[in-house]
Amino acid sequence: MAGVTLGPLSILDLATVGRDETIADSFAGSVALAQLAERTGYTRVWYAEHHNIRSIASSATAVLIAHVAAHTSTIRLGAGGVMLPNHSPLVVAEQFGTLATLHPGRIDLGLGRAPGTDQRTLQALRRHPAAAEHFPRDVVELRGLLSDRSPIPGVRAIPGEGTHVPLYILGSSLFGAQLAAVLGLPYGFASHFAPQALHDAVRVYRERFEPSEQLDRPYVIAGVNVIAADTEEEARRHLEITRRARVRSLFGRGDRRLSDEEVDAILRSPRALAVDEMMRYTAVGTPDAVVAYLDEFRRSCGADELITVHATATVPARLRSVELLAEAAGLEPGDRAEPIPGVGAPG
Numbered sequence: 001m002a003g004v005t006l007g008p009l010s011i012l013d014l015a016t017v018g019r020d021e022t023i024a025d026s027f028a029g030s031v032a033l034a035q036l037a038e039r040t041g042y043t044r045v046w047y048a049e050h051h052n053i054r055s056i057a058s059s060a061t062a063v064l065i066a067h068v069a070a071h072t073s074t075i076r077l078g079a080g081g082v083m084l085p086n087h088s089p090l091v092v093a094e095q096f097g098t099l100a101t102l103h104p105g106r107i108d109l110g111l112g113r114a115p116g117t118d119q120r121t122l123q124a125l126r127r128h129p130a131a132a133e134h135f136p137r138d139v140v141e142l143r144g145l146l147s148d149r150s151p152i153p154g155v156r157a158i159p160g161e162g163t164h165v166p167l168y169i170l171g172s173s174l175f176g177a178q179l180a181a182v183l184g185l186p187y188g189f190a191s192h193f194a195p196q197a198l199h200d201a202v203r204v205y206r207e208r209f210e211p212s213e214q215l216d217r218p219y220v221i222a223g224v225n226v227i228a229a230d231t232e233e234e235a236r237r238h239l240e241i242t243r244r245a246r247v248r249s250l251f252g253r254g255d256r257r258l259s260d261e262e263v264d265a266i267l268r269s270p271r272a273l274a275v276d277e278m279m280r281y282t283a284v285g286t287p288d289a290v291v292a293y294l295d296e297f298r299r300s301c302g303a304d305e306l307i308t309v310h311a312t313a314t315v316p317a318r319l320r321s322v323e324l325l326a327e328a329a330g331l332e333p334g335d336r337a338e339p340i341p342g343v344g345a346p347g
Contacts, residue, residue: 006294006329008043008305011322012080012192012223015047015057015064018314019245026057027067029315034068036322038075041331046080046110046307052121055245062095069103078108080188080307081170085113085131089138090157093145097160110168110188111139113176136179143167143183166214168221177201177208184212191301192223192309195280202302222303225282225311228290228324235285241313243267246275282311287328294329 013033017026034045047058047065058064061079069077082092092109100107113135144151146165169180169187172194180187187205191198202220209218227242229235247263251271258266266272283293298306310321 006291006298006306009041009325009329009331010044010046010221010305010307011037011042012046012048012307012309013058014050014309016318017055017057021315023057025315027064029318030058030064031068031071032315032319033310033322034072034075034077036319037326038072039333040323040326041333042075042322042326043305044076044078044108044307046078046108048080049083049086049112051125053249055249062099065099065107066102069099069106074106076106076108077103078168079110080108081110081112081168083114084111084135084138084142086125089142089145090152090155093142093157093160096165097146097157097163100163100165101159107165108168109165110170111135111142112170139167139169139179139183164214171201173197174201174204177205181205181208181218182210184210184215186215186219186221188221188223188307189301190223191281192225192307193278195277198222198281198301206302219305220301220303221305221307222298222301223281223307223309224294224297225279226290226294226308226321226325227282227284227311228287228321228328229312229317230286230320230324232285232289238312238317239282239284242311243272243275243279245313246278247272250274250278279311287324290325291328 011033013030015026015030017023030047037045045068047061049059049061050056051059061082065077065079084092096107096109113132141151145157146160146163148162150156150161167185169176169183169185170190171177171187172190174197177187181204189198189201202222205220206218211217227235227238229238244263244267247266248258251266252258267275281297283290283297294306308325310318312318312321
């Protein structure tokens with residue numbers, strides 16, 4: 001689209017499992033998506049840790065990253081993110097140190113404070129609900145384990161030590177913004193599903209940022225949903241399918257799947273407002289319309305980079321949305337393995 005420069009564009013891939021798709025279909029789609037993103041000039045593809053959600057298959061995030069990395073060559077890959085309260089910092093350092101050793105210069109590590117699941121699943125993960133209270137301490141410990149000198153006497157992350165895997169703080173509140181600012185880390189806001197505090201969080205982060213070895217100036221990544229299609233009608237059809245999937249995710253109970261009639265009733269009720277609020281920041285339509293929306297969104301929130309969630313109903317439609325956006329935004333293929341300016345391990 002002439003006259004519009006969106007800056008770096010990336011992708012958050014939830015390894016979504018469509019209604020008539022298998023998990024194997026989803027993983028094959030994730031490989032195809034990353035390969036397409038690499039060819040068309042996206043900066044990075046991230047995968048998010050979720051558990052016990054029927055429609056999301058990215059729970060074993062590091063394993064999925066390893067699989068996709070083995071089928072790509074240059075694009076940056078990472079976690080968007082690892083839910084650190086579910087893991088020990090040492091294990092995360094070893095996992096991502098392994099990835100960084102196998103795929104040097106291509107691995108990112110985004111960290112979140114939420115469990116990424118419900119309370120019953122949290123118990124199955126053997127994590128205490130209070131683990132989130134130690135998030136700042138755990139981030140500092142993890143950063144130390146990935147540095148040249150371990151913060152724990154007699155304990156080293158092998159692999160991991162000396163890899164300097166770049167860290168990103170992810171969040172949807174002022175807490176994450178403040179922590180990222182104090183630690184001098186890049187900040188990713190989950191505005192693709194939790195939009196309420198976006199502008200306040202970005203303001204606080206920029207105001208309080210303190211430079212670090214990893215980052216010399218603030219860097220904001222904002223999440224936004226994208227449904228790009230060849231026609232407006234097709235894009236709107238995918239939006240409606242996505243809304244219905246969100247209803248099932250939000251209001252379903254246990255293993256019982258909501259019927260179409262139950263979904264219709266919820267969408268006619270005030271409860272539909274919760275779904276539409278989650279999707280407040282969604283670019284829908286033909287490619288030029290999507291690019292125009294993203295340009296305004298980036299300017300309004302002050303993001304340095306947009307990470308797009310292609311919220312379509314099937315793998316083929318998701319790939320088409322990724323392709324159309326790249327073409328309309330004027331992305332150019334190239335070597336994306338080096339961290340973008342100001343973000344990455346110390347020299």
